[in-house]
Amino acid sequence: MADTRTMRMAGKDSVADGVVTVTLTDPDGGVVPEWEPGAHIDLELGDVTRQYSLCGDPADRSALRVAVLRESNGRGGSVYVHDKLAVGDLVEVGGPRNNFALAPASSYLFVAGGIGITPLLPMLRTLAERGEPWQLLYGGRSRGSMAFADHLASAYPEQVRLHPQDEYGLLDLATALDDAAPGTAVYCCGPEPLLRAIENACRERDRLALHVERFAPKEVAPAPTGAFEVELARSGAVVTVGESESVLDALQRSGADVDFSCREGTCGTCEVAVLAGRPEHRDSVLTEDEQAANDAMMICVSRSCTPRLVLDL
Template identity: 60%
Template sequence: MTTVIPTRTQESGTKTDLDLIVEAKDAVARGVVRLTLVRPDGDELPPWRPGAHIDLRLTPELTRQYSLCSDPADRTRWQVAVLREPEGRGGSAHVHDRLAPGDPVRVRGPRNHFALRPSPRYLFLAGGIGITPLLPMLAEAERSGARWELVYGGRSLASMAFHAELLATYGVRIRLVPQDELGLPDLDRLLACAGEDTSVYCCGPEGLLRAVEERCAARPHVALHTERFAPKDPQPDGTDEEFEVELADSGRTVTVPPGVSVLDAVEQAGVQVLSSCREGTCGTCETPVLGGTVDHRDSLLTPEEQAANDTMMICVSRAAGPRLVLDL
């Protein structure tokens, strides 16, 4: 996610599955539907803070992560918005085509690697469906009395979920940039105006995230916080060599061959680890590192967190040496 100050705040979440039902499903933009999820018995849902996401276990083989976009103060329901992705792997198609009000859905979470930190001023940058984790952040920033603005880009107004609601609620603090009318947001101008007291929160497609990261690298006073929906492009310097992993809890040692992830290797050895995306973006499989050096390949940890070498995403990251010791 250099001189930028990217940060990742992890908040623990529910590690067991919740059996919820779809209370409502409605279209909020072209190609985007919102799901409202509730407990069948009407009880309260676990608490969460802006930036959190949940796992929807759509089938035993199909789990996807979606940002919560509802009001954290409302413990009776969770809401997520899902963009149909024609070139996706089936999760969005399942939500759009198969889920209906009244259907059961198994959910895990919430977890938060994108929490809103206190700041006197915020610049929120959203691209497309990246608006979803920012919605509760705007409300929190407003309640806190902070100065803030949102710049929200998309292919067209019709494809930009919640844009009318945002304008009605916040007025001039919302700047909509539909690409078919206005082109792309002027990131150079926006970030040049970001003062030392500004925290930048950005979520959207990889092109937007990389462009913001590149510009913030030259502005060391800007605190940049990003969230990705897809993994970063793989780094060419990583190598896949065999190494050993010692599991500290049991004292067992597992060999990880080339082309096999640590997660797959320990699961094949009979050790169950919570996991979801298996591509280094959701943080479910994050595991403490007790020894050895990690070759980090995730899209979640900041450079500072990777340098600390005390945790890793075992679905994608590997050892940078012959051995790792993990808290498993």
């Protein structure tokens, strides 16, 4: 994991059913790294590295805060946080990095599903401080499972709509999107069914600008088989990528020094500029337009549609 630093867990607090916040500070009392709304950090948790969105105040340089949903059937990171990570423990932290930055817009609509509220919290704080117009539609299984719901409802009563599924059913995306003014930036984070639904709905409403962030890889078609070559433009070296390995694996095998973290195409750490050739995109970070430009790729999951790719490495 690139750009890591050791931090100390200064607090762990329950904020909803199955959700805890983790507060991380510099062990020597120094300031924490600067970050902007939408950023995430990597946490080394035992044998795994997981990404969590920062949900504190970007102006607070004394601590970094993330919220973690316990997923008993997940990949192990959240269970480690809930069951093993204790106040005082030292944790290796990577980042912050931001693939979900707050873009300028005339107005904003935020849609959160469950723990997807976390990257949106600093955005709401920032826009509220600026006095810019925004609305939040926040859904979850039940009120008790919706982290920060009470705080949001009391702090922004005119802008926040809480929508527990056991009380109201699924989120009414169509009405919320139809009510949004032209030019509205729509930010959405949550489970994959919600993200797919809002992506489909926004294709029919091109007057809106959609931004999504995924915590887990989206479903993609099986990868094409067959080996291909990767040329490293700075050195001229050519590496063959086998049909059963990733570009990242092949580059590491060749001794190339490349940054990476999640190995799932969700964190953006391994993004590399493409100088020639056409990638076969399999990531969950780049938008459809960014993928179509074919000038960057996530080398941990994406492959090639052409016999050779030339990368800015």
